[in-house]
Amino acid sequence: MIGRLGVEKPIFTRVESIATAGGLVVPKRARGQDVLVSPFYFSDSLDALASQAAAGGAKGVQHILELLKKAQGWPLSMILSRGEINGSKLSPSEIQILNELVADGVLRPPSLHNSKTNTDEHFVFTPRPGSKSLDGSGREVYERTMAIVAAVRKGQLMPSRYSIRSPVALLSKLRSCKKIGASTESAQQYMNLVTLRVGSLRAASKAGWYEFVLIETPENIQALDDAIMLFQQGELASLDMSDDARIALQRDESYIQSILASSKLRTTMRPALDEQAKSEMEQMFLDLK
Template structure:
């Protein structure tokens, strides 16, 4: 799971921020490296002093940690460091546009770094919570690790905000707000009632077929031709009804249709600036799914190909269903219609950076079921292109952040206390 190592380390760093965790040897450096790399992709030469201030202010990478982070990125040739003696003066990003940042960092970590027991345990917990919430006791038994290590890793997770604990039906449920953003109490209740395996299976089937019409699930008991068990079918209904998944809707022919997506991820995986892009991507997918699976007359054979055509050509050929099918895209200012005949309209893309990002995301969601590059802080990228004076004024306007002390381990504190007593 080399890619996942870097991805989960990114999430963990975002949560821990400036908290110091004595149990971690490499995981925070891996997380900082992934954080910096996703923001450097596609940028030109950067002055070290600018990078030092921006990475501290926006990415919680303290100055003392920046050099080892840059040296790791230089090892995998993601950056080139220009130096005077031992002093770094400039950074030249060298990350190919289509390279997977997490893959490159994860492969390096797997080959060159040995994670300790707490780091491996933390990654194992996050890997499980990424797929679905878990019953705490069941997860502990499943992972088979020492109880003290498990408890400590859960404590670190809750302190960082990457793990939340909920009680439902007398059971302790672990959920990651990073991967599931809405109605966590309702989600915990579903896990307590139906169990994790059924929920995980239902979510995976939705993930494999993002944007599937809810009415077809009800009518056929299937998603994408794959049968749902009766429990899974009920879970999909409850996920939609309780707002854990929020299906976009399209009105046509006097009826309303909802389209299913996996639960919206939290702020770390989908930052505020990119939420509108995500909404537009779901609207794009819903529109082409409607044409594929619920056409009035003309069926779309390949939703992905239609979106690629819109991206490449800037418009779609006219059809008589366009006004209903693409109505949400007009409202969201993703596109506009041009009438070409009495009963035909072409869809034309409004070419903006946000709409092109939404199109790329929609294509990716249809191809893989998952999204990427929605965690990038555009303010940080803009700041990296400015001079040191601009950055200094920006930082001075904000309150001075205080470095937080390490997350205290009760057992370690007790052992230290015993050691001091022996010295008396």
């Protein structure tokens, strides 16, 4: 970075210290090298990511993320079998990096289970589209967003019979009509959305045919709008982080009272922690789901 920016080392060191103190970057030591990781984008498995970057995979990680941003929710099995993401080729080393990023939890793909073949299909997303981390309620909405995109990708790229031609048109119709027409594939395709309380399956007149009905809550409407935006733009403009969530990520003396039960985060002052305790607390905050 120093060479790319052309700055003097003391200036860079000062900026780095300010960014570290402000929680914008987290310094990591991996494979004998110093690596800076941004928790505002990579919120999980920072040690594994730092190890990949230190091993010379930084450019490979960047290329994979650029391709995934344009093809959110692409099936992992299709990427591995074809060696490409939406027509863009990956090198053997990039495929290996992708596998390791998924295995290490840096990229956390949701999955759909196929009861007929008893297999799980994974759909890969960038860590968290956008440039900001999420608070508790935002994480839950984004989980639903990923599930919606994965369900539609299944119907688009891996249909049992009839494929979805326009994901945006389908989701826009769901947004306006609050349901998707009955089909024989709905039970397999939308089961995760039922589990996440995004919608329900309603039996049609024909045996084995179901229509998907949206549960109208603000969270589900937001998740649906975000899913449409992921298909259109590859990233979300609506992701934001509350001031309390920013404090929780930046200050070791803060803790989260109830991140899943409430979007309102409360912070409590704690005695000063030693370096090991600080590291453990920092990782706990970053690994919250």
